[in-house]
Amino acid sequence: MVELSRRGLLAALGGTAALLAAGEGSANAAARTFPATVTRNRSLAAGRHRVPVGTAPVTHLSISTNSGAIRTRTAGQWSEWRELATCPAGRDDLPAVTLLPVDPGVVEYELDLKHDSTVSEMDTVNGPALATLASPAPAVPLDGSALRRPYYSRAAWGADEKLRFTPEGVERWPVAYFPVQTLTVHHSAGSVGRDPAADVRAIYYDHSIVRDFGDIGYHLLIDPNGSVYEGRVSGSDWFPVFGPDLQGGKRPLMANAGHVVGYNAGNVGVCLLGHLSETSPSKAAIDSLVVVLAALSAICGLDPLGRTNYVNPISGSTKTVDTISGHRDWLATECPGNRFYPDLPSIRTRVSKLLPK
Known part of the structure; x- marks a missing residue:
């Protein structure tokens, strides 16, 4: 050794x-300072959902499943659908979670969910300085x-x-x-x-x-x-x-x-x-x-x-x-x-x- x-x-x-x-x-x-992470959570049933981003910035989405698909919309243009995917890291045998960055300019996202899910909308850039x-x-x-x-x-x-x-x-x-x-x-x-x-x-x-x-x-x-x-x-x-x-x-x-x-x-x-x-x-x-x-x-x-x-x-x-x-x-x-x-x-x-x- x-x-x-x-x-x-x-x-x-x-x-x-x-x-x-x-x-x-x-x-x-x-x-330079780093910000607190600001989040808000949504509970969504299985099925298709269009969700406006709103005025609060969103930099990442954490979605409590890896079954389904997502696409995002900027001003007038939708992205291609992509499957939800994850690295199922974990301490215990917990459900898979998908974490995705949200590009600047995205005003809406659409999820096609196979199961009821929770979505955490994160902002890791614009929160209060810590x-x-x-x-x-x-x-x-x-x-x-x-x-x-x-x-x-x-x-x-x-x-x-x-x-x-x-x-x-x-x-x-x-x-x-x-x-x-x-x-x-x-x-x-x-x-x-x-x-x-x-x-x-x-x-x-x-x-x-x-x-x-x-x-x-x-x-x-x-x-x-x-x-x-x-x-x-x-x-x-x-x-x-x-x-x-x-x-x-x-x-x-x-x-x-x-x-x-x-x-x-x-x-x-x-x-x-x-x-x-x-x-x-x-x-x-x-x-x-x-x-x-x-x-x-x-x-x-x-x-x-x-x-x-x-x-x-x-x-x-x-x-x-x-x-x-x-x-x-x-x-x-x-x-x-x-x-x-x-x-x-x-x-x-x-x-x-x-x-x-």
Whole structure:
């Protein structure tokens, strides 16, 4: 196993100086604020519904089903119908939810629902300012070779940490730590809007509040520009994915998250933003994914070309999968997308080539 210090982990996943500066409230942090997410909910029966957006801005729709279709209208023009699709991430066996960005200028949307559903209309851009955004780190380096892509901590993409707590101040989903066994790749199953950080905030609100996880279900997310975003809270420090005791026995301890129902403990989840059955991931996103998976493999002593006999340390459930797997290798889902999934063998090979021999 490659021995990396806590500072070495930070370098592998984000760039030490920039993250420390952001965590300490450095003057280098951009003087930009992030907004609270504003929502309103609608209950709709099965069938077809046309819903005006109204005067309050809507940036994302969370629809409590993945059965049916949606289209949107700008001034006088309807889009094509598209099927509702989702990455069925989850802490428990909860119903699937579809999360979609709404393009600027949309004045109405139409849903063809097969089941009664709840629609949460979100605005992750125009709400009241909460706090100053931290600066992203400048690169994702590995073994001295830097991939020049920003890394956004939770403070840099605008996580409203109050969402993780009840009104009484009780943490909805306390962090638990388990040795890393495997890595799983996802897609978000929705198109990417003009501001990917706003999309990450929407996923966060959707997972934390709408689906009642208590936090975002993925450990790391990657946008089409190759920028990397911190997901699930892992502790009080600035280090993503792992707990305070990085060298927890034979394998580092990761914060338990919610991305593969029944197989989360010991399973690190990395999500590419986009609907990767409709489009292929960008080169920048793939390059960042390879570097992130290589860093995680090195830190955790994983063979990216190997197979893992996974055992859930909570339930005892077992599954044999590729050590770097896709979501569909665990459960019946289209995730991480029909166009992207066939690329996983070549990604494993690229990851392997980056690791020290």
